[in-house]
Amino acid sequence: MNQELFLRRRSKVHVPMGTGGATRAQVASAIREVAAFRCVLSETLIEQIGMLSPTELKHWLHGIVEILRRRSGAHVHHRPFYPDFPEQVLRATEAELYLNAVIHYLTLRRLPPTEESRPPLLEGNFIHWVIEPGSVHEFESLLEPLVSSRTSLSEEETADVVWFVREYKSDVFRLLPEAIPFREIRAQVGGALILHVAGDARVDAFLERNVETATDVLRLAVALSGGDVSLATATTRFKAMKRSMRRLLLRLLDSIPNATEDVMRNAERWKRLAEVLHPGDYADKYPRALDAITAARRDEAPATFGSRVETLLAQRDIATLTPLLQSRPGEFARRLDVSLRRATNPEAVLDAFEAVATQVSSPVLLQLLAQVRAPRPLSPARLHPKRRIRQGLWHQGSPRTSHRRSVGSRSPNLRKRACNAFCIAAATRSLFHRSRITRIQGAAGAACIVEIATYAGARQSVAYA
Template identity: 40%
Template sequence: MNHSIYLRKAGKLIVHPGQSWLPESYLATAMKNVESLGYTFSKQLMEVFRTLSKGEFTAVYTVLVKELRVIVGAHVAYKPMYPQFPDQVMDAEDIELYINAILHYITLALPGEGAKARLPLLDRVDLKVIGLGDEADFARLIRQLVQANGSISDSDKEGIDWAVAHVADLEAILPEEIPSKENIAFVVGALLKHNRVSMGLIRRYFRTATDVLRLAAAMSGGDVSLAASTRFRSFTRAERRLLLDLLEGCGNMVEDMLRYKERWIRLGERLHPAEYKQRFSQCREAFDILRNDRPYQTFNSKVELALLSGDVWEAVELLESRPGEFARRLDHLLRISGEAADIVEFFRLKAPEVSTPVLLQVMAHFDHRNDGQKLRIFFPKGNVGKAVAVDNRLPKLGPAICAELAAICREALVQRFAGLPALGKVYLDERLKDHLVPYSQRSASKSLRTLVRGSRLELPEGDTIRFFTWWKEGEVDGKPTGRVDIDLSAVMYDSRWKYMEHISYTNLRSAKYRAVHSGDITTAPRGACEFIDIDIPSVLNYGGRYVVASLNSFTAQPYCDLPECFAGWMMRKVPGSGEIFEPATVVDKVDLAADTEIAIPVILDLKERTVIWTDIALTRQPDYYNNIEGNQRGMVLMGKAMTSLRKANLYELFMLHAQARGELVGNPAEADTVYSLKKGITPFDTATILAEYMQ
């Protein structure tokens, strides 16, 4: 059984009842040990554990602890430059810190003072409960991931891949329809990889030529989002026939193929469609048009021509056949049309045909269309969590029109959701307004908790935030990394995003408030770590508000080329107690594996005591060293954009479902269905939300 995906996504463990009796001392010892990692067992799980023999329990426990240690980052040794951090750095003279740094840069030696005994951990932590799961529930989880109406993360794909290889009943994990085109490509690619595919099973998923192109990319280990080009591998004759067979069944393939003309030409060189000109005649003709540049007017070219000529209604008539495209162009059509009311009424007719994710996006867009935001932020399609922020230069639209368009979206969604099963009495936590709707998780990093970029979390009790990172150099796919130096930094800004101070290898401690760095380690053959402590009250008293945590690959290796690299943060009430790294106090841990050299995992809003989940990358500034000073402009831009992000939130989504198929109540104890931060459907249940609430 693959425990990792089930533990991460559902917090559950599959254990089958035994025929023995486990001594209470074994169970008590195990619970004490997992408490040190921040976890405990549910009552149901404990009852099953009691039926196991010592050997059976030990086998399960060993695997469980190994997985939990990886999840929270406790599977490695933490040896910071200053083992008595934070006091050792705060108490040292400036000249001592300087000399120690220079000696390390020249000789790689670390300061001689060893670790001393520390006080026991005095912080109290909220333990996460591990529940009892079963195979049917695990299959439902995988099916939800497959059925997600949006792209999924790499860690979710790992779970699907394992299930495709090991779950006996494929029907349990494969729905009749897979809404996400990217998920189709990945899932079918996994079926092919594990020799579990049949044409009868997969044909129903493929409707367009682009679907087939995504599958070819998946089979070649490429980007199924098609944001990046793929180097197609050589396919076997059976694989070539399968791809051509799927392509032959797609309608209007030429227009679709022209969207990615050069890629299709390269793929055609691998597929050799001329060898099957009798069997796949439409494929042969389509490739002939692409290779020989035969004239062919596409749908998009017709729309663009109509817009350029100022014939708005010709464009609208063309877009009538593609409601989703019409919805995406709605703002543009309103701006260039002198008949906005007619455009609105046309959208009212077509809204029921627009997908749920697009309706939610259009609704949020027009809800906040005239808010006066200075920046607009976009997350480009692709496997790297990059964000683009641009000045908001959209001219204002009439408030009444914006309100009506948002209302049309809500009405269409309520009518659609009304056809889903009843929810009964519904409790809805208003704090869900701080959590955004998950549309795309393709570039989300593997983390302790799955969140949507821009969502806000309440800071736990405590005054000290402790950031941490750990990385290792070595070999990846047989290629040596060379020396690897990852730098952990934190930058403080005021309410207007004016720079105040930073903590990094260039400034180990603040002269104005309590913030301290554990020291700059510049090579990691056995792994290396860095920590930063920030005292929240001292920053607020100094006039600070925002803290941006960042990681910079000083030696210029992208994180995807490292054997391992992760970061996270803890909340510490008594930072001098316990070990420097205490697994039970880890609030979040993020694995860094993107093709980038700069990462911003979180932004803290100390005034509101919230964590803004960012998980984004910055492009390296080529004119500067890869450090915090050289990337201030990009960090401020991302900070302003992420703290002013306006997207549909989970409260709005669940409210639409409640209006359509339930009755709101004010007490969760009275509810049949609960939407909250910790009970019922939570923001971390992204698989459930994408599969069951975005239909």
């Protein structure tokens, strides 16, 4: 039981079962001692400490007072430079104040001689908080909200998580939630488990379940060296690792598909990590991990996922692009708009996206919903039919290039007015195709309606051409 953690996070303390015997005077003395730190014990807590023996009460009170002293700063002894401040400073001359300051620094903080003192501050009922009793179950429940956070933990919160892992060891698995959503916290918990719960098969299972990318492996190595798992600060100085830790990190990296692409995003950090991992020692056992780290050392960037997607989009090979995007549902959602515009069969693209839509996070789905629902005003486009028609035709919308060519090829045989009507009809066919409404379940469990419009001219096609 960490009373300081419990008191700081819940304003509660745990009182163990006692043998009884504490007198009312001893309990009142304990209440008075705690009240010196502007705290008061609740009625329930007073009843519980009254069931302790005098020795147990003394031991319990000593621990609580030490915590309160550290929290209030009372554990540090202070001597005021001018005890009767500000009156004493107002009465002193500038020369006296200057000499006192110089002597203070030259003589290693020796204070000027003085016999003046200030009367004690007025005491009153200034209660900061009420301390309640708490059970062991309430204390153990503090871990789950910490590791379930969706934002970075502070240094204090990280120390609390590490304390639970270090003290509970293998028993900590019953306190951990099924899933840890934030990757930085996964790395911090995983690093603590490797350091303090080594040899437990559940540690390997936890890591295999929560380490999904090469960057996750890098964060885990940074956590083992006490660095910044957000990877936002300068390169971490990695500590020497045992063979078991090196094998574990290489095995995790070897099991990740397309690890080289992810490693190249933090190539310099991987170069530093490779100096302590020595992947060449396990070249036969973890060849993919060695290849990924070797590529970072040689700066041999492979063809990335994004480059392959852009190439297929430029080639308008949507049939090949669709299964590639299905491997990354989130990227598929972001590329859905442009894929539909360039597809000859939009229905096939929509069916492919619907098959993986449940794997897309709810925020991305909501962004997609906002995108397709947003108003899309189109600037007027001027069409210039060839040959006999000299005057440009204005249309509120931008037709596709293919329709523009068909208009130009057929307009010479038409009168000006008929050509204008034909241009509008062609643009209308291009701009307005049937839309489709698909109900999609997000990964977080919240259902949302995503309106996926398959019309080709919702935005100007030239933006994607």
